[in-house]
Amino acid sequence: MLRWCSRSIFLQVVLGLMLGIVCGLTLPEYSSQLKPLGDGFIKLIKMLIGLIVFCVVVSGISGAGDLKKVGRIGLKSVIYFEILTTVALVIGLIMAFSTGIGSGANIHLEQLSTADMGDIAQRGQHMHTTTQFLMDLIPTSVIGAFAENNILQVLLFSVLFGSALNLVGEAASGISRLINELSHVIFRIMGMIVRLAPIGVFGAIAFTTSKYGLDSLQHLGSLVGLFYLTCFAFVAVILGLVMRLSGLRMLPFLKYLREELLIVLGTASSDAVLPQIMRKLEHLGIGSSTVGLVIPTGYSFNLDGFSIYLTLAIVFIANATGTPLSMSDLLTILLVSLITSKGAHGIPGSALVILAATLTAIPAIPVVGLVLVLAVDWFMGIGRALTNLIGNCVATVAIARWEKDIDVQRANKVLSGQQGYTFQARKPVTGAHQQEF
Numbered sequence: 001m002l003r004w005c006s007r008s009i010f011l012q013v014v015l016g017l018m019l020g021i022v023c024g025l026t027l028p029e030y031s032s033q034l035k036p037l038g039d040g041f042i043k044l045i046k047m048l049i050g051l052i053v054f055c056v057v058v059s060g061i062s063g064a065g066d067l068k069k070v071g072r073i074g075l076k077s078v079i080y081f082e083i084l085t086t087v088a089l090v091i092g093l094i095m096a097f098s099t100g101i102g103s104g105a106n107i108h109l110e111q112l113s114t115a116d117m118g119d120i121a122q123r124g125q126h127m128h129t130t131t132q133f134l135m136d137l138i139p140t141s142v143i144g145a146f147a148e149n150n151i152l153q154v155l156l157f158s159v160l161f162g163s164a165l166n167l168v169g170e171a172a173s174g175i176s177r178l179i180n181e182l183s184h185v186i187f188r189i190m191g192m193i194v195r196l197a198p199i200g201v202f203g204a205i206a207f208t209t210s211k212y213g214l215d216s217l218q219h220l221g222s223l224v225g226l227f228y229l230t231c232f233a234f235v236a237v238i239l240g241l242v243m244r245l246s247g248l249r250m251l252p253f254l255k256y257l258r259e260e261l262l263i264v265l266g267t268a269s270s271d272a273v274l275p276q277i278m279r280k281l282e283h284l285g286i287g288s289s290t291v292g293l294v295i296p297t298g299y300s301f302n303l304d305g306f307s308i309y310l311t312l313a314i315v316f317i318a319n320a321t322g323t324p325l326s327m328s329d330l331l332t333i334l335l336v337s338l339i340t341s342k343g344a345h346g347i348p349g350s351a352l353v354i355l356a357a358t359l360t361a362i363p364a365i366p367v368v369g370l371v372l373v374l375a376v377d378w379f380m381g382i383g384r385a386l387t388n389l390i391g392n393c394v395a396t397v398a399i400a401r402w403e404k405d406i407d408v409q410r411a412n413k414v415l416s417g418q419q420g421y422t423f424q425a426r427k428p429v430t431g432a433h434q435q436e437f
Contacts, residue, residue: 013262016198017205020266024209031210037203038267044193045272048186050146050154052275053296055183057155060289061162062176069403070163073293076399081302082338084391087238088304089337092311093330095230101223101312102319155296190275197259201266223316223373227380230308231387239304239394246401247408250394252415256280256423257393261386268381270389274299277393283423284414285407286400294399298392305387309380310337313355313373318365329364 024031061070095101137152139145145153165172240250254261257280260273274295281291314333318325336358355373359365373380400406414421 012198013201013259013266016200016202017262017266020202020205021209023202024206028210031206033207034203035207038200038205038207039203041193041196041200041203042267042269042272044196045190045275046149048190048193049151049271049274050149051186052183052190052278053151053154053292054146054158054161055179055186056278056288057158057292057296058162058165058179059176059183060287060292061159062165062172062179070159070289070293073290073399073403073405074297076402077294077297077395078301080395080399080402081298084238084242084302084304084395085307085338086334088234088307088391089311089334091234091238092230092308093315093333095226095233096312096315099226100319101226102316151296152300155293159293187275187279194276197263197272200272201263204267223312224379227309227312228383230312231305231383234304234308235387235390239391242394242398246397246406248397248411248415253393253397254390256284256415257390261389264385264389265382268385270299270385273389277389280423281393281396284397285410286396287403287405290400290403290405291396294396295392298395299388302392302395303384303388304391305384307337308387309384310355310358314358314365316373317359321365323365325364333358 020031023034136150137156139150139153139157142157144150145157165176236250243250243253257277260277260280263273264270278291278295281295282288311333314337315325317323397406397411401408410421414423
């Protein structure tokens with residue numbers, strides 16, 4: 001058993017998760033100091049994300065052959081993202097209204113804390129207008145984009161760099177080989193860091209459990225429960241249908257990604273698994289150019305879990321404060337949310353900030369009502385991150401099938417666990433003296 005556990009990162013993460021809960025409940029004072037373990041793990045991952053996106057995108061585009069393919073993938077991604085985001089927003093509205101979530105709470109505005117609103121306002125300084133957001137896609141300098149780990153800026157430069165390599169052709173083959181070899185080194189470093197995932201999950205869960213306790217879900221538990229139920233329904237029905245149309249099944253797909261989903265469950269951050277997710281999708285039989293474009297873009301533009309959260313939270317606040325909503329208010333919620341839900345990834349406290357921005361556009365609903373969801377935002381953040389990640393992985397499969405850039409037979413063999421198709425972390429050739437990580 002111990003030998004099996006030592007080899008399986010999945011079991012190690014599960015063990016870290018359980019130990020974190022036990023430690024948080026039995027040693028709360030000690031556990032409250034363990035937050036740096038989770039934060040440190042995420043920072044280690046984040047320091048490589050820019051380089052990984054650059055290497056993967058450049059290699060994918062430079063080797064794609066036809067630049068028209070890159071343009072097609074980009075256009076299809078935008079179409080898919082808008083359709084699925086709209087569906088997620090509508091489902092959130094339907095679930096909120098059909099259940100009457102928040103009704104009867106009878107919350108009076110004067111009871112709500114203005115101190116918490118000050119914190120949200122401070123976070124709102126990171127918010128961008130649509131024009132600013134589009135201008136911020138262009139980095140002031142390329143080095144600055146990598147230094148600040150601005151993935152969208154890195155992605156823009158990577159697309160331009162890869163396209164230029166593609167156009168130059170054989171004359172730049174040396175640079176193409178160098179970037180490909182660099183990606184191997186970066187992924188090796190990533191493999192070493194991923195080994196620390198159980199420690200990161202342990203620290204994050206221990207801290208959270210010690211701070212909030214297991215009973216913390218009782219406050220606003222109905223909202224949290226409905227949110228997770230809606231996310232489950234969206235993944236099972238909508239994304240499950242998309243997977244079926246793509247020729248694959250959802251359950252084996254989720255089983256294939258179980259290690260990454262567990263890490264997200266423990267850290268509430270999908271950033272931590274982005275590099276590994278990209279490699280696993282490539283192993284599934286999807287072209288590197290499709291993976292390299294869809295996944296990084298989807299992290300900012302395809303936030304299904306976040307979209308569900310927006311509409312649920314807005315209706316909850318309206319019902320809890322006794323604010324009636326007209327049909328025009330509902331349409332406003334939908335249209336504004338379609339815009340505000342884009343590019344939220346990476347903004348500190350993005351969920352509450354974007355929620356505040358959306359509420360500001362709907363005068364009928366008091367913005368101070370945000371304080372109502374503050375207590376459970378972290379718990380809902382786990383669901384947002386998981387749903388966003390699954391949605392982006394499914395999007396990659398769907399767009400790859402649309403583009404005919406996936407080997408469906410290989411994908412089914414990988415998902416069924418056939419011999420010879422198991423995903424293996426990249427390992428260098430090691431001698432007897434070399435330590436294995």
